[in-house]
Every structure is written in C-alpha cells, then in structure tokens.
Amino acid sequence: MGTETKEEKLTIRQRxxxxxxxxxxxxxxxxxxxxGASIRRIASEAGYNxxxxxxxxPDLENLILYGSVGYLCEYNLxxxxxxxxxxNAKERYETVYRCFNHFAFRDPEIFYNMFFGRYSExxxxxxxxxxxxxxxxxxxxxxxDMQHMVIRGTLSDRDRIVMESLVKEGFVAREKAExxxxxxxxxxxxxxxxACLTGSRKEREELNQKFMEIFEYVLANAK
Numbered sequence: 063m064g065t066e067t068k069e070e071k072l073t074i075r076q077r078x079x080x081x082x083x084x085x086x087x088x089x090x091x092x093x094x095x096x097x098g099a100s101i102r103r104i105a106s107e108a109g110y111n112x113x114x115x116x117x118x119x120p121d122l123e124n125l126i127l128y129g130s131v132g133y134l135c136e137y138n139l140x141x142x143x144x145x146x147x148x149x150n151a152k153e154r155y156e157t158v159y160r161c162f163n164h165f166a167f168r169d170p171e172i173f174y175n176m177f178f179g180r181y182s183e184x185x186x187x188x189x190x191x192x193x194x195x196x197x198x199x200x201x202x203x204x205x206x207d208m209q210h211m212v213i214r215g216t217l218s219d220r221d222r223i224v225m226e227s228l229v230k231e232g233f234v235a236r237e238k239a240e241x242x243x244x245x246x247x248x249x250x251x252x253x254x255x256x257a258c259l260t261g262s263r264k265e266r267e268e269l270n271q272k273f274m275e276i277f278e279y280v281l282a283n284a285k
Contacts, residue, residue, distance in 0.1 A: 072195050080118050080128075081196050082108040087129025096171055099126055123181040127188045130176040135200050137165050138212060142203035151227035152281065158211075158224060159250075159277060167270040170257035177217055178251045186215025217247045234284040242284040249276055 072080070086107035090099050101122050105112045119125040141161045145154060166173040176185060193201055193213050201209050211223040225243050228234040234242055253273040257266045 072191075076118070077196055079110070079114070082110070083115055083118060083125060084128045084132065084192070084196060087125050088132035091126070091129050091133075091172060096126065096175060099129070101125075124184060124188070127176060127181060127184055128192060130172050131189055131192045133165060133169060133172055133176075134212070135197075137162055138200055138204060140164065141208060145205060145208065150233075151224065151231040152233045155221075155224045155228060155281070156274075156278075158208075159274065163270045163273065166254055167257050167266045170254050170266065174251075174254045174258050178254070182216070186219070189213055189215050217250060218243060221247060228281075228284075232285070233281065238284045242280060245280050246277060249273065249280070 083104060086104050087099060090103060090107060099122065101112050101115060104122075104125065105115045108115070115125070119128070141158065144157050144161055149157065176182065190213060201212065204212065207223060207227075211220045214220045214223070221243050225234065225239050229236050229239050250273065253269050257269050260266060260269075
C-alpha cells in the first residue's frame with residue numbers, strides 16, 4: 063500500500079489502521095527522534111503486530127515519512143492564521159517561509175529527512191495519501207492556493223505555486239522564476255543541513271535569520 067498510486071479510495075478500516083500507525087510513529091519521533099523509531103516499537107505503540115504494519119507500509123522509511131508529515135500540522139495552522147487576504151504575492155511568500163522555518167529549524171533532522179533525505183522522492187505520494195485520505199481536516203482554514211501548495215511533495219513544487227503569483231504581480235521576472243526558485247530551495251537545503259549539525263537553539267535561530275536575509279536578497283534581485 064504505502065506510496066502506491068491508488069485508483070480506488072481506501073476503505074474506512076484501512077484509513078483507521080493506517081492512521082493508528084502514523085500517529086504512533088509521530089509520537090515516537092517527537093519523543094526520541096529518528097533514532098528512536100523501529101518497526102517493532104511503532105507496531106507496539108499502535109496496538110498491532112509487525113506483520114499487520116507491513117500490510118500497510120512497505121518499510122520503516124516510508125512510515126517515518128508519514129509520521130514526519132504530522133510535523134506540518136502546526137505549520138499549516140500557523141500559516142492559516144498568518145496569511146491575510148490583503149497580502150501581495152511577495153508578502154505571502156515571505157510568510158510561507160517564516161512559518162515553515164519556525165518549525166523546520168526547531169526540528170531540522172525531521173525536516174531535512176522529509177524534504178531532502180534519501181527517501182524524499184517518496185514524499186509526494188505520502189503527502190497526497192496523508193492529506194487526501196488520512197487527515198483531510200488538517201487543511202481546513204488554508205486558502206485554496208495554499209492547500210494546493212501544501213499537498214505537493216517537493217519544496218520546488220510547493221514554491222512553484224507561489225512563484226507563479228510573484229511573476230504575475232511583477233515581483234519576479236518570468237525568465238528569472240525558475241533560477242530564483244532553484245536558488246532558494248538549494249539555499250534552504252544547505253541551511254537546514256547546517257542546523258542538523260548543531261544542537262544549539264541559538265545557532266539554529268541565527269541560521270534561520272541568515273537564511274531569511276539571503277532569501278530577501280535573492281527576491282530583490284529577481285525582477
């Protein structure tokens with residue numbers, strides 16, 4: 063099951079059991095990080111055996127991705143509260159990254175693994191199943207364009223939604239849109255990786271501030 067493209071909707075029972083495993087994984091990740099997650103421990107926490115788990119997820123890495131997506135719930139809530147109808151595209155893009163980074167620099171290992179790690183290519187399918195099948199209520203309160211952004215897997219695909227608005231409103235030149243997007247995503251990957259290498263909250267906050275400074279510089283030179 064896991065990341066397969068689904069032609070049919072999951073049954074209520076399938077959704078319920080998958081949700082148990084995903085919630086158990088998220089709980090363990092928040093308690094002990096990536097190192098604390100194991101098939102046996104997750105199955106025990108969910109109240110099922112390992113054999114049942116494998117009926118729904120192909121491997122531990124896939125399940126960890128599902129559990130990691132739960133970290134985006136707080137981000138979605140904050141983003142929904144922070145976005146205002148009066149904002150222009152640039153203000154919305156800045157708000158997206160400020161909200162996202164509030165959590166990404168708090169738990170950089172989870173976010174780096176989710177968006178840039180070895181199994182991140184599975185993330186688009188995982189995110190679609192997570193939001194469209196398991197926890198659709200987590201998208202409530204977000205504007206429609208932001209919902210389209212959130213359900214995309216890679217940062218490039220997510221940012222491309224907002225980048226199109228930046229072009230239409232004249233903040234980014236059409237021919238500079240893709241290079242600008244690539245620079246910002248690569249910059250983000252680099253800074254999140256640096257945050258993984260330090261346990262200092264102060265240093266992580268400084269990295270976040272530095273990223274936003276360069277982010278603003280890149281946008282200012284994209285016209």
